[in-house]
Amino acid sequence: MSVSGNTISGNKREWWRNSVIYQIYPRSFCDANGDGIGDLPGISRKLDYMQSLGVDAIWISPFFKSPMVDFGYDVSDYRDVDPLFGSLADFDQLIVAAHSRGLKVIIDQILSHTSDRHPWFEESRASRDNPRADWYVWTDAKADGTPPNNWVSNFGGCSWHWCTRRRQYYLANFLKEQPDLNLHNPQVQEQLLSDLKFWLEHGVDGFRLDAVNHLFHHQSLRDNPARPLQLDEKGLPPVNHYQYQWHVFDKSQPENLDFLHRVRQLMDQYPGTVTMGEVGDDNTHKIMAEYTTGDRLNMAYSFDLLTEESSAEFLRNTLEKNREVIEKGWPCWSISNHDVPRSITRWNKGFNAEQALARAPLFLLMQLTLRGSVCLYQGEELGLPEAEIAFEDLVDPYGINLWPAFKGRDGCRTPMPWFNSGEVNAGFSKVKPWLPVPEEHHRKAVSLQQDDAHSTLNQFRALIDWHRQLPPELATAQQEVVDTRNDLLVFCRRAENGEFLVALNLGKDEETFDLPVEFADAEDITPALFAGERRDGKLVLPLAGVRVLHRKKLS
Incomplete structure (x- = not known):
């Protein structure tokens, strides 16, 4: 170690x-x-x-x-x-x-994107036939002049922005000043x-x-499907309309x-x-x-x-x-x-x-x-x-x-x-x-x-x-979450030569947990700053209480 x-x-x-x-x-x-x-x-x-x-x-x-x-x-x-x-x-x-x-x-x-002031984009937007014309995601407008699909930006608003020089739209999944690179190129x-x-x-x-x-x-530029809206506590839809879609085709x-x-x-x-x-x-x-x-x-x-x-x-x-x-x-x-x-x-x-x-x-x-x-x-x-x-x-x-x-x-x-x-x-x-x-x-x-x-x-x-001082077998030990059905988060980490049990009280009240038999005599390696105790085969944890147990396996 x-x-x-x-x-x-x-x-x-x-x-x-x-x-x-x-x-x-x-x-x-x-x-x-x-x-x-x-x-x-x-x-x-x-x-x-x-x-x-x-x-x-x-x-x-x-x-x-x-x-x-x-x-x-x-x-x-x-x-x-x-x-x-x-x-x-x-x-x-x-x-x-x-x-x-x-x-x-x-x-x-x-x-995924650059600034619109990057020399690559300045060249790309200059014309449709320059050496970097296809370095960004460009597309023609629909027949009525609107964007090619319904994609919306992570930061709100449409993902497509009109360029008068090329008379095309470019894609920007974040701010309009952050045009998306075309990695298909x-x-x-x-x-x-x-x-x-x-x-x-x-x-x-x-x-x-x-x-x-x-x-x-997705090069087809298909519309993203609608997503069922999750209303907030006031019964209102999300603030950002990015959450109105399943993002199937834009990423x-x-x-x-x-x-x-x-x-x-x-x-x-x-x-x-x-x-x-x-x-x-x-x-x-x-x-x-x-x-x-x-x-x-x-x-x-x-x-x-x-x-x-x-x-x-x-x-x-x-x-x-x-x-x-x-x-x-x-x-x-x-x-x-x-x-x-x-x-x-x-x-x-x-x-x-x-x-x-x-x-x-x-x-x-x-x-x-x-x-x-x-x-x-x-x-x-x-x-x-x-x-x-x-x-x-x-x-x-x-x-x-x-x-x-x-x-x-x-x-x-x-x-x-x-x-x-x-x-x-x-x-x-x-x-x-x-x-x-x-x-x-x-x-x-x-x-x-x-x-x-x-x-x-x-x-x-x-x-x-x-x-840093934990036994080295913890590094890649497998993980198993225990369903305690209370305010305790408990999980086990299991390796060939050792097992760990971690229990954390995330609630306000004292919580108890029945220890699995195999951890009954396990070593308590909990950092000293945390409260909690092992009592009569149970872990007893106050608010913000923690116990970490380590059990060595016999070879």
């Missing part, structure tokens, strides 16, 4: 199994040059902090050249760093500094693979592939599998590198299983745990639905990221602030003990709640478009609070940052939690260190 540079998986080439990956949203992490926006030198400055957390890798959200309409997810140059974040030399220095600390570096890669595939190779040559250890199931569309096409195989062939030329795909679909579980089995993605994560729901029943059902990917592929569990409200707010409705804070390490332990890897979003280790952002301070076009029913993603993207020194910006920047730092985040700054043994920060550090 390795405890430095690798997780409990002993295979260095598969370091990503059971790894803890720390997601950095660079605009909000650390501002080194004092312009109010985080940057690559700022990340380098905080590498010791990330090393102190005990994580295995950092995932850096986009830093490529971009008009920043969608804050870097609209790329205008795949092979250079936007000046907001520094330079290519800064990135190279970051790689060296991270590797010297035993930290792997994963970067975001957006393969072999030249586009070759170019994207070449761009991946560029960063591999610069030393990256892998890629998080954004919206990876959006790479291909998750069979051609994706062939292209992901080509990506894997490239990655295999760089031993130890990894691909992690973001999958959002009506049938997420099936897609994740397909994408992570065989020679395709190493792992994938979905939006299954990025919802408002966090009950034991919901989690049992989700894990059961994910059985195929858990058994055959490899999931990466994420309960928070840059696209959804922070988990301590989202997953604690009905709990007071003290209870919510007590549940933060509970959910991290759940992630650490499930079969799979873990993504930890920056600030989660501090117990940061979702920030309330005034409309006049919003910058996210998603939120601006759907206000007031949906406030967008700014509330989870506010700057990291490093110091509670009375400064307006909590040590993030000396000038006004791109988003405000809420006052309640000042009170959770790293400087305040650093030396407090009972702080959320140090609880997270202790849990990650505990995870």
Whole structure:
């Protein structure tokens, strides 16, 4: 079992199994040059902090050249760093500094679309017969001038946008400034693979592939079928009309599998590198299983745990639905990221602030003990709640478009609070940052939690260190969820030479669980910070209580 540079998986080439990956949203992490926006030198400055957390890798959200309409997810140059974040030399220095600390570096890669200011698109829209005319998804209007079908954008509105130069529509599954690449064109595939190779040559250890199931569309351009509407508690339909359709023809096409195989062939030329795909679909579980089995993605994560729901029943059902990917592929569990409200707010409705804070390490332990890897979003280790952002301070076009029913993603993207020194910006920047730092985040700054043994920060550090010390057979042990029919989430992990039982109380009241006979005398390896006990053949767990038992099998 390795405890430095690798997780409990002993295979260095598969370091990503059971790894803890720390997601950095660079605009909000650390501002080194004092312009109010985080940057690559700022990340380098905080590498010791990330090393102190005990994580295995950092995932850096986009830093490529971009008009920043969608804050870097609209790329205008795949092979250079936007000046907001520094330079290519800064990135190279970051790689060296991270590797010297035993930290792997994963970067975001957006393969489904570019910015409308990318030179490829500027050439493509100039005419119907230029060398890149077919690099994007273009189509003629219907006879009445309307778009070719009923496809709608993830961010609301029609997916098709009129171009007066070509007198055709182009496809954009997100913002209109993010035209979709046409991966049915072999030249586009070759170019994207070449761009991946560029960063591999610069030393990256892998890629998080954004919206990876959006790479291909059905060339028939058939209408998506209607989806039965799920009304909210007020009896109203969804805010975003994207949810009015089953997305059968605009994403998750069979051609994706062939292209992901080509990506894997490239990655295999760089031993130890990894691909992690973001999958959002009506049938997420099936897609994740397909994408992570065989020679395709190493792992994938979905939006299954990025919802408002966090009950034991919901989690049992989700894990059961994910059985195929858990058994055959490899999931990466994420309960928070840059696209959804922070988990301590989202997953604690009905709990007071003290209870919510007590549940933060509970959910991290759940992630650490499930079969799979873990993504930890920056600030989660501090117990940061979702920030309330005034409309006049919003910058996210998603939120601006759907206000007031949906406030967008700014509330989870506010700057990291490093110091509670009375400064307006909590040590993030000396000038006004791109988003405000809420006052309640000042009170959770790293400087305040650093030396407090009972702080959320140090609880997270202790849990990650505990995870590193677990018996190595946990790395790939099979998983079985127990239907307790109460507020306990209980699952077993079974390997040839050892078994584990994990029980977590997700409710407000004390819960009990009858121990299976085989675990009656099992070793209790629960981290000390959790309450709970084994009594008369039962586990007795209070609110946020946990027990983890380990039973060695006799050979």
